[in-house]
Amino acid sequence: MDKALGDKIPEFNKKPGGGGNVGLSGASFSLGDHRTKFEVFVIILVAVIIIGGAEWLIYAFKVPQYVLPRPSQIAYALVTEFPNLWPHVKITLFELFVGFGIGASIGFVLAAVITQFPFVEKVVTPYILLLVTTPMLALVPLLILRFGFGSEPRIIAVALASGPMVMINSATGFRRVDLAKIALAKSFGASTLQIFTKIRIPMAMPMIIVGLMVGSIFGLLTTVGAEMVGGAEGLGNRLTYYSALIRMPQFFAIILILAILGISIYVFFFWLGKKWASWEA
Structure with missing residues (x-):
C-alpha cells in the first residue's frame, strides 16, 4: 500500500534544519526557515552587485532610457x-x-x-x-x-x-x-x-x-x-x-x-x- 500511495507530496518543513522544500511535478521551490547572518549578507551583496552593475553598464554604454532605463x-x-x-x-x-x-x-x-x-x-x-x-x-x-x-x-x-x-x-x-x-x-x-x-x-x-x-x-x-x-x-x-x-x-x-x-x-x-x-x- 505504501508503494501504491507513497508518491512524495509537498513538504512545508517547520524544522530549523529543513530546507522547506515544496515539490510540484518534479520541480521544487525552497524557502529556508532561517538564515545565518553571513547568508543574509551574501544575498544583499549579490543584489547590490547586480543592481549596481546594471546601473554602471547602462550608464557607461549610454543606453537610451527608452530602450533600457x-x-x-x-x-x-x-x-x-x-x-x-x-x-x-x-x-x-x-x-x-x-x-x-x-x-x-x-x-x-x-x-x-x-x-x-x-x-x-x-x-x-x-x-x-x-x-x-x-x-x-x-x-x-x-x-x-x-x-x-x-x-x-x-x-x-x-x-x-x-x-x-x-x-x-x-x-x-x-x-x-x-x-x-x-x-x-x-x-x-x-x-x-x-x-x-x-x-x-x-x-x-x-x-x-x-x-x-x-x-x-x-x-x-x-x-x-x-x-x-x-x-x-x-x-x-x-x-x-x-x-x-x-x-x-x-x-x-x-x-x-x-x-x-x-x-x-x-x-x-x-x-x-x-x-x-x-x-x-
Whole structure:
C-alpha cells in the first residue's frame, strides 16, 4: 500500500534544519526557515552587485532610457508615479482576489466530488483539460462583448484560469490519503463527511496549498494579461499605456510591482503551508 500511495507530496518543513522544500511535478521551490547572518549578507551583496552593475553598464554604454532605463530611474519612477498607480493596483488586486476566490472554491468542490464519485470524474475531466490547455486571454474579447468593459470579463478569466489548478492539485492530494486510515475510521462508524473533513482534507492539505499557490500565480498573470487585452484600468492597462508612450521607467516600475505581488503570493502560501501542513515534516 505504501508503494501504491507513497508518491512524495509537498513538504512545508517547520524544522530549523529543513530546507522547506515544496515539490510540484518534479520541480521544487525552497524557502529556508532561517538564515545565518553571513547568508543574509551574501544575498544583499549579490543584489547590490547586480543592481549596481546594471546601473554602471547602462550608464557607461549610454543606453537610451527608452530602450533600457537605469535601476535608479526605475526606482525614481516608482516613487513619483506610485500615487497615480495605486488605484490601478487596487483594481488589479480586486479582480485577482474575486476571480481567484470563485475559481478556487469551485475547483475545491469539484475535487471533492470527483474523489467521491469516479463517474463524475470521467465526465468532468475532458472539460478540465480543455480549460487547462486553452489560454484564457483568448476568451477575454468574447467575454467583453458579452459583459462589457467592466471587471466582470477579467474576473471570469481569472476564475477559469485558477480553478483547474486548484482542482487538479486538491484531487491529487485527496487520492493520496492512506487507505488504512480510512478503513480504520469506517470501522469506528465514521460517516463519509467525517472521513472527508477529518482525514482527507488534513492529509491532503500540502497539495491543496500548492494548488492554491499555483492557481493564484496563474490568476495574477491572467489578470494582467486580460487588462492588457481589454479595459481602461488596472496594472495591465498601465503597461500598455506606458509602452505606447515609450515611458520605460514607468513601464519597468509596474513590472517591479507585479514581481513584488508574485513573490508576496508565494511567501504567503508558504507561510500558510508551514502553519497548516507542517505535520508532513
